[in-house]
Amino acid sequence: MNIVKAVLHEISMTLKKPFKTSLGTVTERRGLVLELHDKKGVIGLGEGVAFSEPWYTEETIDTSLIMLQKYLLPALLKEDLRHPEEAARVYGAVRGNPMAKAAVDMALWDLYARQSHKPLYELIGGTRKRALAGVAIGSQSIDDLLEQAKEAVSEGYTRVKVKIMPRYDIKPLTALRKAYPELSILADANSAYEGKEDELLAIDGLGLQMIEQPLSQKDLARHAALQKRLNTPICLDESIDSYDAAVNAIALNSCKVINIKIGRVGGLTEALKIVRLCQEHHIQVWCGGMLEFGISRAHNVALSMLPGFDIPGDLSSSSRYWEEDIAMPDVMVRSGEIEPFKGHGIGVSLNRKRLEEVTLHSFDIKK
Ligand SMILES: [Mg+2]
Known part of the structure; x- marks a missing residue:
């Protein structure tokens, strides 16, 4: 090279x-x-x-x-x-x-x-017409959550991810579900329920698309036990820091979904291996986000163009986070979807x- x-x-x-x-x-x-x-x-x-x-x-x-x-x-x-x-x-x-x-x-x-x-998405086998976008909303007051969800829905997003923790779960999620009965809602716990698994049973009936990383990063066995008790699919995030971690999680039935972040798993080569593994084992995948700048964001769009990325990712417009990004052009969401950049490489x-x-x-x- x-x-x-x-x-x-x-x-x-x-x-x-x-x-x-x-x-x-x-x-x-x-x-x-x-x-x-x-x-x-x-x-x-x-x-x-x-x-x-x-x-x-x-x-x-x-x-x-x-x-x-x-x-x-x-x-x-x-x-x-x-x-x-x-x-x-x-x-x-x-x-x-x-x-x-x-x-x-x-x-x-x-x-x-x-x-x-070549555009990177084409080089790695992306065949979708557009990548599916979704927003993540940090933990805040229920009024703020509903306001931000309203804004996201009006911008065309069909999926909203809410950061939850003990004592900030059933109330905000119920309010959001009541306001938007059709919206895909994900709850991301960032490991906040270790030892408090029972509290998740209370949100199991809300029709959440999935609960992301309820327990500790290294705790695949307890995730497997929890998945048995929940109807809501568990999605692993922090636990999957390599291809080997994905092999172990799948073997133990620790999750039904894996959120793939190119950064967290060690790069695109490793991410592509995990995507193939998940597809062989009927584990759903989607692309997670890291509050990143425009370069990682453009890499995420390329990954999300692969067949099988049918769940909206943590892919939002650059302007949602930054006044002015360090990469150009900006990633733009229209009607909940992102048109890939046609230029060579990641196109920015x-x-x-x-x-x-x-x-x-x-x-x-x-x-
Ligand atoms: Mg997460």
Whole structure:
């Protein structure tokens, strides 16, 4: 792939609205933008999607920075890869750290698709006409929830995900169900019900599309026991940090659905393997989001174009989160759907002016 240089930017941008989950509130979003340059000047783009604090998984922006600067990028520049799938050679020396690896993996796939003069979604076998969009609403007052849901429905979204936690579940979900009897509603617990499984039985009759990650990240056995007691399908998010984790969850019947995040599982190569595995085992998949910037968002759209992505993902318009994004054009939702970018690769480029405004540090790593 003739990669001659990597450029890594650490950025920080304020969200239009703070986003609250059972584990923390995000107001200021830090992120990593990775450019991989080939010798002809073609640039592949990736994004490090870890949060600033380790509330979602163990990784943070700071741990990703160390992994990328000290290990992954120097190892990448020593190799001469012909295809992104060969990057296992680069990752081999680093255990864990899937979000740091995914930043490299995304940039490799984008670069490869641009070098092949194809849109990334086409290259990976996407056949849908449009990706299905959905919004995620942080935990807040019931009035605010209903107001945000009203806005989302009026914008054409057909799926709303609500962040829940003990004492913020049955009331908001019932109010939302009453206001929108036809809406697909997901409840995302971010592991808040470990030891409080009984409380979930109270929301089992609300016709939720699924309950996401009710219990701890590593607790596949208790998820399996809980799934037996619930009619509502369990969707695993944080638990699935690799292909192997998906193999284990499926073998134990810990879930009926897996939310795939390219960052969380270590990149697009790993995500594609998990999609194939889930399809073989009739586990539904959809694409999750990380309050990301436009690069990871464009990668998510490409993934969501694959056949089988029939559940709306955490794919929203860039403008829902940012006044001005670092990538252009913006991802736009129309009538609950997203038209894929037709350009080569992920189809977006860096908005250099905006990138400069929000960059804290940039680093060049040369061959
Ligand atoms: Mg989640």
